[in-house]
Amino acid sequence: MPRLTATQTARVQFSLNGRDTTADAHPRMLLSDVLRQGVGATGTHVGCEHGVCGACTVLIDGVPARACLTLAVQAEGCDLRTVEGLADAGDGALSPLQAAFREHFALQCGFCTAGILMSLDALFAADPDADEAAIRDTLSGHLCRCTGYTPIVRAALAARDRIKGGKTDA
C-alpha cells in the first residue's frame, strides 16, 4: 500500500498551467506552500490558511479550490491552474479578465486578486452568461479589504461581456 512516513519525501507529479511539473513534499505540506516554495510559483498568495479568505484559490482539475486546504500529496496527477497561467504565454498579454481588473480598478493591494481571478475564470468557463448574482455568489468565497467589491463586480461583468463578444466575433 502506498504509505509515506511523516519524514519521507514524496515526489508529486502534476500539470501546472499545462506544464508537467514535479515537486518534493512531506505528507504534511500544503499545496499552497509547495507551489510557492517548492515550485517557485509565488502568484498564489497565502492568507488565512484555514480556507476562509480565498487568497490561495487555484483550479484543481478545472474547479476552484483552496490550495491551503489541499495536501500537496493529494494533487498527484491533477491538472493545476494558477494565476501565472492566465496571461498569454507568448507575449504576456493580460487575459480579458485581468485586463478588466486593471481598467476598472478592481484591486488595490492585490493580495486577494490571484484567488479571485481563478474563481471568476472558472465561473466564466463553466457559464459564459453568469449574471451578477452568480458573480457575487462566487465572490462570497473571497475576502477583499481594499475595494468594497463593487469595482470587482464591475470588472467581472465587463470581462464576461468581452469574453462572450470575442467568442461571437470568432
Place this chain on the structure above:
Amino acid sequence: MKPAPFDYVAARDMAEALSALHEGGDSARVIAGGQSLVPMLNMRLATPATLVDISRIDELRRIEAAKGAVTIGAAVRQAELGAWPDLAEKLPLIHAALPWVGHVQTRSRGTVCGSVAHADPSAELPLCLLVLGGTVILRRHRRTREVPAREFFLGMMSTDVAPGEMIAALRLPQPEPGTGHAFVEVARRHGDFAIVACAAVARPDGAVTLGVGGVADTPRLLEIPADAARDAAECDDRLNEFAWSLGARDDLHATARYRRELVRRLGRKTIEEALSCRA
C-alpha cells in the same frame, strides 16, 4: 499554521483503508476532501499520527438510488452531489440546502460524508441527515454497522464513529409523493457558519419534522403533529418551548436571545414553506 507531521496512506481500496485505520487506532484519521479536517490540522486542533486518504477509492465515489433511498459514498464531493441530475427530484431538501454549504470553492473538494463526520453544530448537511431520518453506514476491519442519524451525533464535533472506524456512506430516504421540504438559514454573510439554520419535512398528512442547527451542540429535532402544525398559535407555543430547550448561548456571532428569536421566526417560516410546497 502548518499541520504537525503525520504518516500518510493513500488507500487504493476499502481493504487498505480499513487495515490502515485498524493499525492506526484512535491516532488515525480519515481524510477525503479535507475542507473541515485540514483547517483543524493547520491550527493543530487535530494532530493525528496517520492520515488515511480515501478520496481515490472508486467504490466510495458512487451515488446510488435504489429501493426508495439514495446512498452517497464517502468520497462523493458536495459539488458532485449538487451536479447529480436526480438531486432535485430524489432529495429536494439536500437540493435546497447545498448552496448554503460553504462556498463554491470548498464544495468543489469537500465531501458530503466529511461534513457529517466533522459534525459542526451549525453545519447544514448533518442537519439535513437528521431531519430526513437518514442512516450512517460505518465500516471497520471485518465489521459494518448502521447508525440512525438520531443516534449518531453525540455532541459538538463528536459522533458515534469509533477508533478504527470510518463512514463508508450515508443512506437518505427518498420522500414519498406529497411531501414538502424547506431550508432557511441566517448567517452574517452567505457561506459563513449559520447562526441558525432550519430544515423541515412536511408529510402528506400535514405532520412536520423541523430540525434546527447552530444553536445546541448538535442539530435538534421538533416533531409537530398535523393538527398542531395547522394551528398557528399552537405551533408558535411549541416553537417557543423548543427555542428555550436548545440552551442557546451568547457568543461572538449572536446573543442567546437573538438565536431564540430566530428559532421562533425561522422555524415558523420553514414549517409554512414545507407545508405549502407539498406536491
